[in-house]
Amino acid sequence: MSFEVPDHVRPVRDRVRTFITERVEPVEQQLYAGGPGAAALMAGLQAEAKSQGLWALGHPTSIGGGGMPFLDYVFVNEVQGRSEFGQVALGTLTLQDSIMLDRHADPALRETYLLPLVRGEINPSFGMTEPEVASSDPTQLQTTAVLDGDEWVVSGRKWFTTGAAQAAYTTVMCRTEPEAAPHQAFSMIIVPTDTPGYRLVRETPVLGMDAGHYEVAYDDVRVPAGNLLGERGKGFVIAQERLGPGRIFHVMRWLGQAQRAFDLMCERLNGRVAFGEPLARKQLMQEHVFESFAEIQATRLLTLRAAEKIDRGEQAREEIGVIKVVGARMLHNVVDRALQVHGALGLTDDTPISRMYRNARLGRIYDGPDEVHIHTVSRRILGRYDRGESWEFGLS
Numbered sequence: 001m002s003f004e005v006p007d008h009v010r011p012v013r014d015r016v017r018t019f020i021t022e023r024v025e026p027v028e029q030q031l032y033a034g035g036p037g038a039a040a041l042m043a044g045l046q047a048e049a050k051s052q053g054l055w056a057l058g059h060p061t062s063i064g065g066g067g068m069p070f071l072d073y074v075f076v077n078e079v080q081g082r083s084e085f086g087q088v089a090l091g092t093l094t095l096q097d098s099i100m101l102d103r104h105a106d107p108a109l110r111e112t113y114l115l116p117l118v119r120g121e122i123n124p125s126f127g128m129t130e131p132e133v134a135s136s137d138p139t140q141l142q143t144t145a146v147l148d149g150d151e152w153v154v155s156g157r158k159w160f161t162t163g164a165a166q167a168a169y170t171t172v173m174c175r176t177e178p179e180a181a182p183h184q185a186f187s188m189i190i191v192p193t194d195t196p197g198y199r200l201v202r203e204t205p206v207l208g209m210d211a212g213h214y215e216v217a218y219d220d221v222r223v224p225a226g227n228l229l230g231e232r233g234k235g236f237v238i239a240q241e242r243l244g245p246g247r248i249f250h251v252m253r254w255l256g257q258a259q260r261a262f263d264l265m266c267e268r269l270n271g272r273v274a275f276g277e278p279l280a281r282k283q284l285m286q287e288h289v290f291e292s293f294a295e296i297q298a299t300r301l302l303t304l305r306a307a308e309k310i311d312r313g314e315q316a317r318e319e320i321g322v323i324k325v326v327g328a329r330m331l332h333n334v335v336d337r338a339l340q341v342h343g344a345l346g347l348t349d350d351t352p353i354s355r356m357y358r359n360a361r362l363g364r365i366y367d368g369p370d371e372v373h374i375h376t377v378s379r380r381i382l383g384r385y386d387r388g389e390s391w392e393f394g395l396s
Contacts, residue, residue, distance in 0.1 A: 003300060005075045012068075016054055016090065017079040020256075023048065024083045028352065031085050045089040046120055056091040056118055063102055064118040070245075071311045074252050074304060081256025084359065096246045097124035097171065104230035104238055109190060113169060125167035125193070127158035127216060128239065136372045138173070138239075139182035143218060145174035145189050147225060152176075152189055154197075154221040159204060160366070164214035167193050172218070177233045186235030190227040197221035207358040247320050247367050248310070251303050251327035254363060257356055258296050258334040264353060265292065265338040272341075279341065288337040295330040302326060321377040325370045328363035335360045 005013055023045060031038050049055045058073040059065020068076065080086040087093040094117045101114040116122045133140045143156025154174055161170055169192045176187040191198060201215040230238050266289060269280040279285045306319035335356045339346035346353045364370050381391055 003297070003304070006072065009072045009075050012054070012057070013076050013079055015052065016057075016076050017082075019049065019052065019054060019090070020080060020082050020086050024085050024089050025352075028083060028085060032355075042085070042088060045085075046091065049090050054090055055120070056095075058092055058095050059098055059118055060102065063098060063114060065098075069311055071304070071307045074248075074307045077249065077252035078255040078259070078300075081253025082260045084257075084355075086256070087253070091118075091120050094118065094120075094124055095249065096242050097126065099245070100171070100229070100238060100242045103241065104188070106226065108226060109229070113190065116168075122168035123163055123166045125161050125164045125170040125214075126242070127161045127164075127170045127172040127191075129160045130157060131159045131215065132157075136369055138236075139185070141173060141175060141186065143172065143174050144178075145172075145176045145187065147176075148222075150225045151222045152225060152227065154189060154191060154218045154223065156218050157201070157215070158218070159201075159215035160213045161216050162213050164193065164216055165200060165203070165212070169193060170198075170216065171229060173235050173239060176235075180233055183236045184233040187232050188229040188235050188238050189223065190229055191218070191221055191223050195221050195223060207361065209355065209358055211359075243367055244315070244317075244320055245310070247324045248303065248306055250363065250367065251299065251323045254327050254331040254360075255296065255300060255303065257360070258292075258299075258331050261335045261338040261353065261356060262292050262296060264351065265289070265334075265341045268338075268341050285341065288341060292334045292337055295333055299323065299327050299330045318377050318380055321373040324368065325364075325373050328360070328370065331363055332357075332360040 027041060027045075030041055046055070055066070056064065057066035057068045057076055058070075059067070061067035077092070080090055080092065083089075098114060098117050101110060101117065105114060113122070113124075117124060127143075128138065128141070129135050130141055130143065133142060143154065143158060145152045145154045152174075154172060156174070158170075158172065164170060169190050172189050172191050173186055174189050175185050176189075177185045197219040198221050199217040199219060201217050203210055204213045204215055205211075206213055269285050269289070270278055272279045274282075302319065302323045306316045306323055309316035309319060335353060339353050339357055342351060342353060345351060348354060384391060
């Protein structure tokens with residue numbers, strides 16, 4: 001395994017990087033502003049991506065995607081991740097949900113949601129987290145779904161349902177088997193967002209940003225029995241299938257964000273003069289460069305290792321758990337140093353660093369807080385030693 005981008009991946013990676021840096025990054029402020037103008041601008045970017053053959057590169061070819069292998073996709077996703085709008089502009093925002101539907105949806109649901117999703121005609125959302133329940137213990141989720149004739153009746157409240165206001169549907173984690181064991185008690189049900197009883201309570205500001213995370217009430221929402229995704233009681237299995245790859249997708253994009261912050265930091269150090277010389281000549285500033293370089297490189301290697309194992313059909317549970325924690329820390333540290341180097345300017349929205357800093361902090365919480373991943377990975381490794389085995393770093 002090498003850090004180097006493979007020769008067969010480099011051309012498309014270079015094209016994606018050019019698209020992000022020349023077409024997406026310059027219009028980020030307009031996209032942040034929202035409204036009809038931003039929507040039209042994004043639609044134009046998506047059309048460009050399709051015309052350039054850059055659309056939905058990581059989606060399977062069987063559902064209309066580019067079919068890029070997982071490991072190859074790491075190299076592309078890390079440059080796409082330079083902008084938080086990259087995955088929307090390039091049609092990869094739907095990858096987790098598309099794979100979930102591809103594996104578990106019946107023909108009717110595939111026709112209604114999957115194909116339009118991959119084409120970028122509709123947006124998905126996912127409802128799992130609840131305001132009154134510790135997200136680190138999802139067996140305590142309270143939202144229920146009761147089968148009444150040929151309909152599910154969904155009742156409860158979710159929050160951090162990202163993109164709910166723009167979504168055509170929400171895949172909702174519901175308690176459907178109250179007498180079953182905790183990890184067999186839940187199912188996934190697709191709820192169209194225009195269904196009576198589906199109610200947006202509020203957009204939840206996150207660290208001062210309106211970032212599209214919604215609290216949603218389900219007031220006895222009725223949907224057809226056929227909206228069950230997969231089998232009854234398999235909600236946890238489906239959720240882990242979705243969240244596992246999703247965590248590595250996050251880290252891929254965080255590498256892009258870190259690269260961008262690193263670029264901004266180094267350019268600032270070379271261009272800013274203090275006490276008669278560039279900041280780049282100051283030893284404490286040089287330490288920021290060294291530490292950031294080391295953390296980015298280490299995280300890339302860990303991420304490539306996890307992707308390589310997934311490409312071979314392995315679950316890579318330990319590797320994914322580790323990179324979720326290490327990647328979030330890395331991103332926060334690198335962006336924090338970039339902010340420090342920019343001084344007061346870094347606190348403003350005149351550069352992308354302020355927003356990047358706030359987004360970086362979220363990474364230590366969503367898709368499982370650090371503490372859960374640390375506990376899970378450590379327990380799995382210690383379990384091997386308890387069985388008389390060991391962890392061979394060159395072989396495991």
